[in-house]
Amino acid sequence: MKMVFRWYGENNDTVSLDQIKQIPGTEGIVWALHDLAAGEVWPLERIQEVKEQADQYGLHIEVVESVNVHEDIKLGLPSRDQYIENYKKTIENLAQIGVKVICYNFMPVFDWTRTDLYKPLEDGSTALFYEKSKVDQMDPYELVEKIAGSDVTMPGWEPERLKNLSALFDAYKHVTEEDLWDNLKYFLEQIIPVAEIHDIKMAIHPDDPPWPVFGLPRIMTCQENFRRLLTLVDSPSNGITLCSGSLGANPDNHIVNMINEFADRIPFAHIRNVRIYENGDFIETSHRTQDGSVDITGIVEAYHQNGFTGYARPDHGRHIWNEECRPGYGLYDRALGIMYLWGLWDAFERRKQNELAQTTTKSVSTI
Structure with a gap:
């Protein structure tokens, strides 16, 4: 397991590369050019700038999150071909x-x-919260006003994306889940061969939350659908970013089973916990297994048993110790999360070594 940490850039993040470097076992940053609109080509010189910044602290930039897919591609419009070329x-x-x-x-x-x-938690920290009844009854424009009004630009809620919200909703009125599957297949058939040539793994992120929102279709929601994804274009370069928090918001999703089935197609893991309520609400918690509804211990054990050598990062953290930061992306709780994940990993590694030693001892005594 190679540990990485999401970073939003020198002028867009309260967390510095110097601080990230001090988190034990952290090898690289997960980054993006957040100021570029979906569909634009990422200039080589801009990518090089990020590499040079990370190089100063001995951190790699091997994982990008994310190169956003233009809506015309998802909608299957004729203009999608130019955006796919980009x-x-x-x-x-x-x-x-x-x-x-x-x-x-x-x-x-x-x-x-x-x-x-x-949203306040019992211990005085705050975290990202989803109130199901409110979403079911809310006008999406209310939510846009609330989140887009944050002090920082939130990925997935960029101003250029939201300014044409009405037109986007109109465009999706007649788009079904099967249409979305067809458009995803078209996209993958075009880009996966390019990814193969350049030894890059494309890793799709689950829908968050994993069910339809505001009447919009969603397809990356469960084990069955990920199985279907991997057959759309059967290639090692067509993979999954397995996010335990996104998928874990639905108690019917069994993350450990997904890891066991898709282990060789998971180049990137987001590991985080959520606490689910009976009414469908959920709140993000610490990474500790006991604090939420997701079996983080079992998840790390499954990765270890499957010999996971991909990249992993702690996902959304709480806001603790009066830290002022991007919602979900402070330093303190995510750093604590990394140490919890390494603690589990090290324990499973020690157990494996002890079992091997015992097996060797038994073999020698038999001889």
């Missing part, structure tokens, strides 16, 4: 600077949905 060029440019994994998603309009960015 995407291919971006893949080529990223490969030149050593990128190995591109995390992306195929969620219409919104990348993720929450109703409260700073």
